[in-house]
Amino acid sequence: MTIDTTPMPPERLLELDDVHVHFSMREGLVKAVNGVSYHVDRGEVLGIVGESGSGKSVTARAIMRLLAKNAIQASGHIRFRPEQGKEVEISSLPRDGRKMRELRGGHIGMIFQEPMTALSPVHSIGTQIMRTVMLHKRVGKEAARARAIELLEKVQLPKPSEMVDRYPHQLSGGMRQRAMIALALSCDPALLIADEPTTALDVTTEAQILELLKSLQEEMGMAIVFITHNFGVVADIADRVAVMYLGRIVETGSVDDIFYQPKHPYTRALLQSIPRLGQAPVHRLKTIPGMVPDPFNAPRGCSFHPRCAYSVAGRCDVYAPDVKRFPDDQSARCHLAGELPEEVVL
Amino acid sequence: MVGYIVRRTLWAIPTLIFVSFIAFVIIQLPPGDYVTSYAAQLRHGGEYLTEVQEAALREQFGLNDPVLVQYLRWITNIVFRGDFGHSLEWNAPVSSLIWDRLGLTLAISTLSMVFTWIIAIPIGVYAATRQYSFFDYIFTIFGFLGKGIPDFLLALVLMWLGFTWLNMDVGGLLSPRYQSAPWTIDKVLNLLSHLWVPVVVLATGGAAGLLRVMRANMLDELGKPYVETAYAQGLSERQVVWGYPVRVALNPFISTVGWALPALFSGDVITAVVLNLPTTGPLLLQALKMQDMYLAGSFILILSVFTIVGTLVSDVLLAWSDPRIRYS
Numbered sequence: 322m323t324i325d326t327t328p329m330p331p332e333r334l335l336e337l338d339d340v341h342v343h344f345s346m347r348e349g350l351v352k353a354v355n356g357v358s359y360h361v362d363r364g365e366v367l368g369i370v371g372e373s374g375s376g377k378s379v380t381a382r383a384i385m386r387l388l389a390k391n392a393i394q395a396s397g398h399i400r401f402r403p404e405q406g407k408e409v410e411i412s413s414l415p416r417d418g419r420k421m422r423e424l425r426g427g428h429i430g431m432i433f434q435e436p437m438t439a440l441s442p443v444h445s446i447g448t449q450i451m452r453t454v455m456l457h458k459r460v461g462k463e464a465a466r467a468r469a470i471e472l473l474e475k476v477q478l479p480k481p482s483e484m485v486d487r488y489p490h491q492l493s494g495g496m497r498q499r500a501m502i503a504l505a506l507s508c509d510p511a512l513l514i515a516d517e518p519t520t521a522l523d524v525t526t527e528a529q530i531l532e533l534l535k536s537l538q539e540e541m542g543m544a545i546v547f548i549t550h551n552f553g554v555v556a557d558i559a560d561r562v563a564v565m566y567l568g569r570i571v572e573t574g575s576v577d578d579i580f581y582q583p584k585h586p587y588t589r590a591l592l593q594s595i596p597r598l599g600q601a602p603v604h605r606l607k608t609i610p611g612m613v614p615d616p617f618n619a620p621r622g623c624s625f626h627p628r629c630a631y632s633v634a635g636r637c638d639v640y641a642p643d644v645k646r647f648p649d650d651q652s653a654r655c656h657l658a659g660e661l662p663e664e665v666v667l
Numbered sequence: 668m669v670g671y672i673v674r675r676t677l678w679a680i681p682t683l684i685f686v687s688f689i690a691f692v693i694i695q696l697p698p699g700d701y702v703t704s705y706a707a708q709l710r711h712g713g714e715y716l717t718e719v720q721e722a723a724l725r726e727q728f729g730l731n732d733p734v735l736v737q738y739l740r741w742i743t744n745i746v747f748r749g750d751f752g753h754s755l756e757w758n759a760p761v762s763s764l765i766w767d768r769l770g771l772t773l774a775i776s777t778l779s780m781v782f783t784w785i786i787a788i789p790i791g792v793y794a795a796t797r798q799y800s801f802f803d804y805i806f807t808i809f810g811f812l813g814k815g816i817p818d819f820l821l822a823l824v825l826m827w828l829g830f831t832w833l834n835m836d837v838g839g840l841l842s843p844r845y846q847s848a849p850w851t852i853d854k855v856l857n858l859l860s861h862l863w864v865p866v867v868v869l870a871t872g873g874a875a876g877l878l879r880v881m882r883a884n885m886l887d888e889l890g891k892p893y894v895e896t897a898y899a900q901g902l903s904e905r906q907v908v909w910g911y912p913v914r915v916a917l918n919p920f921i922s923t924v925g926w927a928l929p930a931l932f933s934g935d936v937i938t939a940v941v942l943n944l945p946t947t948g949p950l951l952l953q954a955l956k957m958q959d960m961y962l963a964g965s966f967i968l969i970l971s972v973f974t975i976v977g978t979l980v981s982d983v984l985l986a987w988s989d990p991r992i993r994y995s
Binding site for chain 2: 385387417422423424425426427430431433434435438439440441442443444445452453456457488490501504505
């Protein structure tokens with residue numbers, strides 16, 4: 322595989338470079354992902370935050386090459402290095418090819434939003450895990466079953482040797498998500514993509530699942546791309562954060578930088594819309610005016626300018642901003658990044 | 668699972684008793700009885716039956732006893748002696764009439780059902796996974812045509828084609844010269860050369876409907892998240908499609924497989940009449956037309972028993988294939 326761009330630094334696991342994903346629909350072309358670049362280092366947790374329709378999940382599916390059939394992966398590179406010295410350019414692999422199938426499940430695990438429906442209703446938990454193990458590890462039935470029980474124990478399901486023969490409908494939502502995690506981690510992947518894994522769960526279960534993911538990450542050392550629309554979850558689990566808006570990454574940085582020194586007005590607005598403990602009770606929560614624009618006709622210039630409180634006429638609505646870089650690997654895609662007026666701390 | 672099967676089986680018993688009684692009552696419902704129609708038939712032929720003779724016949728057949736007594740006599744004979752009574756029309760034991768035709772009936776019906784499934788399921792799966800593709804449209808057209816053309820019309824067309832183009836003798840299942848010959852290779856070949864018409868006719872109609880249902884079921888299932896999970900495990904498209912959504916999409920079929928049992932027995936009556944097949948279907952029609960009460964009653968009884976047993980079988984099969992159905 323020839324890669325014409327610069328080689329990846331040694332700690333890199335995954336690198337997305339200017340990825341575009343479009344969908345051809347009857348109504349026209351939807352540019353769901355519009356030049357996304359981010360990277361994940363080995364053993365790192367990257368939180369991806371954004372509203373519905375910002376392209377978070379589509380980007381994740383582009384990494385897995387599991388996009389719907391009407392998707393066009395227009396341009397950009399996705400590079401992945403499962404082991405040192407073995408670099409794969411995912412974006413040039415055939416979708417249903419052997420190499421891509423080896424990566425899926427074998428080196429990249431994925432967990433989904435709906436634990437209720439994301440597991441096959443007619444196969445036992447054990448069967449589903451065993452299939453994956455037998456596919457990638459080339460082991461027999463007995464070994465795969467032992468591995469399944471071991472995994473179920475790892476995700477802290479009670480009585481794993483009984484749980485292995487249970488069916489999804491016999492489990493609660495939190496237990497199913499644990500089983501889903503066991504399935505995704507069955508072949509020790511280097512990368513785990515978690516697509517809103519706690520959105521469908523109640524807060525208590527959510528906290529437990531996050532705790533589990535953190536301890537598993539410490540134990541197994543895989544990197545996690547954690548997709549969510551919940552900043553609180555990101556603060557809990559992520560090392561770095563990428564904020565997406567309308568198919569673009571608008572800001573990236575370490576968790577601390579994003580939370581305490583957001584450079585992009587959108588990040589700032591999102592943070593202000595979260596209630597905080599100790600906040601003055603009379604204060605109304607700020608909201609972001611307007612709606613996420615229709616993806617068929619994204620605004621000219623900066624796609625956030627119609628909703629931005631700092632928008633400058635003649636600049637923000639005409640020219641698309643470039644990425645501005647700041648210390649500590651923080652960057653923001655805004656004309657005004659670094660020049661925003663200090664906000665009164667709430 | 669065992670408890671579930673036992674419980675379902677026990678529930679079937681009162682249903683069977685009830686259904687057998689209903690079957691008997693239905694036979695008794697139309698005005699007049701066998702002797703009335705026998706007399707009418709004789710009159711038609713120019714002969715004449717006196718009142719006394721009619722009464723004597725009624726006495727002889729036990730037609731004057733109360734309904735309940737007639738029913739009990741009928742059902743005990745069936746259960747304990749396998750004696751379904753005497754067909755007055757054919758002047759032969761009902762059981763031998765049915766047995767004679769049962770083998771061929773089951774052969775034709777089973778063959779056509781197997782063909783139906785072999786044709787319909789792969790095509791339905793293909794059409795769903797390649798929705799709106801060229802071949803999906805082709806199969807849709809054939810599906811609607813197959814469903815729209817009445818079976819007996821297709822039977823007539825095939826018979827005409829076979830007769831004019833392939834120079835075959837059509838109709839029936841055997842050429843006249845083999846009719847009463849012993850079973851030889853030639854006779855079997857002759858049977859096969861006749862068998863394809865009813866099998867094609869029955870399988871076409873069945874497959875056309877089934878493939879539409881299979882396609883719709885598959886489209887429902889293919890969009891579900893567990894399919895994406897399966898892809899995310901690194902399984903190939905074939906492994907995913909046949910291992911996961913097809914398994915789920917088949918469940919509605921499994922729950923109706925029981926209805927195939929009575930359908931196997933009665934066959935497609937109209938097609939069988941048109942093709943002059945010596946199966947049970949036309950016999951049932953004739954029995955109902957002639958008010959041949961023991962024959963018709965036996966048919967209705969057997970069909971209901973098959974329905975109940977078939978439902979039981981599909982309930983058990985479904986519980987085996989879909990863990991969500993199982994009682995625990």
